[in-house]
Amino acid sequence: MRLKKWRTLRSSVIVAWFVSYMVVLLLPILLSGWVYHETVKALQQQTEKANDSLLQQMQETVDNRVDLIQRLTIQIYGDVNVQNLLYSGTFARGDYQYELYKVAQNLKLFRSTYTTLDDFFIYWAPADTVIRPSTSQSAQMAYQDLYDGGGISFKQWKELIHGTKRQQFVTTTAHYESGLTKHYVTFIRHLPADLHNQATGSIVVMVDQQQILKALSGIRGFGDGKISILTGDGSTLISDQVGQSIQKEFAKFSGEKGYIESDQSGEPARYYFIRSSNSDLTYVSIVPERIVRKEANDVQRLMYYGVAVSLLGGLLLTYLFLRRNYRPIHRMIGLLNTRVNKQSVMDRNELIWIEDHLSHTLLENNRISERMNRQQSQLRSGFIARLLKGKIDERDQVTTEEIIESLAIGKDADSFVVLLIYIEQSSAFHMKTADMEEQQQNRLLHFICSNVLEEMIAMECPVHLAEVDELTACLIQYSESDEGMVRLIARIQQAQLFLKQKYGAELTIAVSGIHRGIEGIAEAYREATVAMEYKFVADDVDMLIYEQLSQKRLLQESHDYYFPLHIERQLLNDMKVGDAVKARELLEDIVERNLHETVLPLELAKCLMFDLIGTFIKSMIESGDSKDVFLSRHQQTIETLTRASTVKEMKQLLLYMLEDVCMHTASKQEQNKQKNRSEDMEQLANQIRQFVHRNYANPDLNITMIGESFDMKATYLSKLFRDHTGEGLLDYINQTRIEKAKLLLREERIPLEELASQAGFQNLNTFIRIFKKIEGITPGQYRNMT
Numbered sequence: 001m002r003l004k005k006w007r008t009l010r011s012s013v014i015v016a017w018f019v020s021y022m023v024v025l026l027l028p029i030l031l032s033g034w035v036y037h038e039t040v041k042a043l044q045q046q047t048e049k050a051n052d053s054l055l056q057q058m059q060e061t062v063d064n065r066v067d068l069i070q071r072l073t074i075q076i077y078g079d080v081n082v083q084n085l086l087y088s089g090t091f092a093r094g095d096y097q098y099e100l101y102k103v104a105q106n107l108k109l110f111r112s113t114y115t116t117l118d119d120f121f122i123y124w125a126p127a128d129t130v131i132r133p134s135t136s137q138s139a140q141m142a143y144q145d146l147y148d149g150g151g152i153s154f155k156q157w158k159e160l161i162h163g164t165k166r167q168q169f170v171t172t173t174a175h176y177e178s179g180l181t182k183h184y185v186t187f188i189r190h191l192p193a194d195l196h197n198q199a200t201g202s203i204v205v206m207v208d209q210q211q212i213l214k215a216l217s218g219i220r221g222f223g224d225g226k227i228s229i230l231t232g233d234g235s236t237l238i239s240d241q242v243g244q245s246i247q248k249e250f251a252k253f254s255g256e257k258g259y260i261e262s263d264q265s266g267e268p269a270r271y272y273f274i275r276s277s278n279s280d281l282t283y284v285s286i287v288p289e290r291i292v293r294k295e296a297n298d299v300q301r302l303m304y305y306g307v308a309v310s311l312l313g314g315l316l317l318t319y320l321f322l323r324r325n326y327r328p329i330h331r332m333i334g335l336l337n338t339r340v341n342k343q344s345v346m347d348r349n350e351l352i353w354i355e356d357h358l359s360h361t362l363l364e365n366n367r368i369s370e371r372m373n374r375q376q377s378q379l380r381s382g383f384i385a386r387l388l389k390g391k392i393d394e395r396d397q398v399t400t401e402e403i404i405e406s407l408a409i410g411k412d413a414d415s416f417v418v419l420l421i422y423i424e425q426s427s428a429f430h431m432k433t434a435d436m437e438e439q440q441q442n443r444l445l446h447f448i449c450s451n452v453l454e455e456m457i458a459m460e461c462p463v464h465l466a467e468v469d470e471l472t473a474c475l476i477q478y479s480e481s482d483e484g485m486v487r488l489i490a491r492i493q494q495a496q497l498f499l500k501q502k503y504g505a506e507l508t509i510a511v512s513g514i515h516r517g518i519e520g521i522a523e524a525y526r527e528a529t530v531a532m533e534y535k536f537v538a539d540d541v542d543m544l545i546y547e548q549l550s551q552k553r554l555l556q557e558s559h560d561y562y563f564p565l566h567i568e569r570q571l572l573n574d575m576k577v578g579d580a581v582k583a584r585e586l587l588e589d590i591v592e593r594n595l596h597e598t599v600l601p602l603e604l605a606k607c608l609m610f611d612l613i614g615t616f617i618k619s620m621i622e623s624g625d626s627k628d629v630f631l632s633r634h635q636q637t638i639e640t641l642t643r644a645s646t647v648k649e650m651k652q653l654l655l656y657m658l659e660d661v662c663m664h665t666a667s668k669q670e671q672n673k674q675k676n677r678s679e680d681m682e683q684l685a686n687q688i689r690q691f692v693h694r695n696y697a698n699p700d701l702n703i704t705m706i707g708e709s710f711d712m713k714a715t716y717l718s719k720l721f722r723d724h725t726g727e728g729l730l731d732y733i734n735q736t737r738i739e740k741a742k743l744l745l746r747e748e749r750i751p752l753e754e755l756a757s758q759a760g761f762q763n764l765n766t767f768i769r770i771f772k773k774i775e776g777i778t779p780g781q782y783r784n785m786t
Helices: 002-010 013-078 080-087 097-113 139-146 154-161 209-217 294-336 342-346 350-388 400-407 427-432 438-458 482-503 518-536 546-551 565-576 580-595 602-622 627-633 635-642 647-695 703-709 714-725 729-747 752-758 764-775 779-785
Strands: 119-124 129-132 135-138 167-175 181-190 201-208 226-230 236-239 257-264 267-275 282-288 415-423 463-468 471-478 507-511 543-545
Touching (some): 097 129, 097 135, 135 139, 209 236, 350 463, 350 471, 415 438, 438 482, 471 518, 507 518, 565 647, 602 647, 647 703, 647 729, 703 729
Parallel strands (some): 507 543
Antiparallel strands (some): 129 135, 226 236, 415 471
16 A cells, blocks of 8 residues: 555656756755865865975075085085195195195185084095194094084994995084084085095085074974975984984885875874985975865865755755645646546646646547548538539529538629649659658649649639549639639649649649539539540640630540541551551551541540450451460550550550561561471472482582582582581581491491492592591491491
8 A cells, every 4th residue: 555655656746846856956066066076176286286385495495505515515625725635645745734724724714604504524534534614633532522422423423424425414413512412414425535546535514403494494384284304215304393204105205296195193194295406305294184174174064064054945945836836736637637537647647647638638629620621621522513513403402692601702703614633643753752652642742733723723713622523623713804814824824833843743724614603613614524525635735725625626526436447457467467667657547537636535535446456456366376465465555555544645555566466477477487498498408318318329429410400509509408407418428428338338248449339439548538537437447346
């Protein structure tokens, strides 16, 4: 029960509306989600740009300090006194004290120039001496002054200043006598070896870490962010977070700048980094994720509040709109549902049910209207047909006023003209509508032609159409004036031209004379029918006007046709001998006298046609064939002929059959001649064979002798014999003689020379040669075989 109730509710229009409203409501929510996503993305990009800017500032600040340090070391290394001390062999000579003094004094000058650098010195390896501004001392004493108790042993310190790297940054701590402790960023530049490839020493520059951190503190972007400066191996050089190493994160850095996500002090953070442009240092800014996403989280909370308010407000408005919009539908269903099963409404969508109900009602109304229009059209057409044929009488109890009222004929109209329209088959129109059946094509063409004619004629006169005896009849209310008739004919010709050009339809239209009153309509129809009969003769005329044909005396009807017995016998003789030219001339004369000099009714024309077909059959029978031969050859032609409606069409079909009969009889005569000639040739060939058999033993027997005996030329006689038998006459003579010789070889034991003579050969050599040519062996071999 609950499932059925749920199905009913699901198909209701309320559910469809609710879903639609929800979709409309969810679109802004989805749009808000997209805006939130883009906003977070924009905030992240802004954060990344801010950190990039801060790191670039850090890079510029520290790189400037590094550049200052590198310039100092270059200037110190390039000093002449330093070069002399390191590379002139003074230590080996032992006269270097004065050189040490000059170098110390020069360092004092450099110190006054580079005031931002806390301290620097030169470690001279051969003498294990540290040269500082204004003084020089042993390495041990310098270590005690600078680094003793600073977390780096003397050994470690010596390893740093004796290192193999060209330059490096390290962190050192210095303790002073005043008790002050400072942390330095120490830059160590190892000097090139001397000519003996011995180490010369290092230049060491120290910068206070606090000064660098103080310079960087002014450009820190986030209050809780941390900064670090890493060396090339990932060791921390400077950092404002004590005791934390980020070497693990440093291994993940790739490229010149960027960021990675990792943990920092147990919480997610982003490590932004950028490489130094003049050293192997890497500058890192560590920002907790909560600081980066603080603004994004604020936007997210605002979006959640907005979505919640939108959903609650949308649901409330959806309920109110559903309630308001469903009331008219409910009332409409109540009005339409008085005679319908209520369950049929509940099981379907209400709007679909209303649409189906209204569609069904409108369809029924249209069917009733169409049925009434068809009946009215049929009644109107039938009434006009009866009116045209004059079948309206007093028993119909129809007055003139009722006729005028039923046909909507104007009261001022008292004259009428009748048109009869014959529509020819249109191959062009049938090609355009090839996807339709032939009956549908004809119906559509008839509909088009009728409507075009009705519209064109209606521009001049009121017109009424009806179907009468397979023709379309037009009853025209005519205004009696010469100009009116001219305009009417022009409109009809204009319609004919339009239909021919547009649809390829050819129309033949018969026009009656003008008749007054309702009683004159039947006479007008009769005249149009008589004029249409002339189409049978004048098939190339598309407009048949009764008055014009009457004036030319072309409508004198004949009640018999011309085809006497002597003309039939003459036609038979011409066909029997296959004289197609004379037979054609005679047939055309018969057609001219019967169908052109007078108007022969269609029924009599068909009788003449069948008489001519009977004459064709007689010709076939007298030629030795049966009538079935003719009927089998021309069955389809005869069927087409019975449907012909014009003289031209009948004449073409009759001429076609006539020529076929003449060709057939001529062929029969030729066959008879060939047969007689073949019999004569066979008789001649037999006579030649008999003559050869009688005279084969005569050595003088040859083609010339045979030609003289038959009073014919030898070459011509030989050709006739070869053409008929396929064998040469001389070959036949030799074959006959060889057959006689074979008989003698089997039965007689006479010498070969005598045998050759009896067989008709003049000598033995000729006999042997011809025998071997025909039999393939010599006469002696043949005798031995037998």
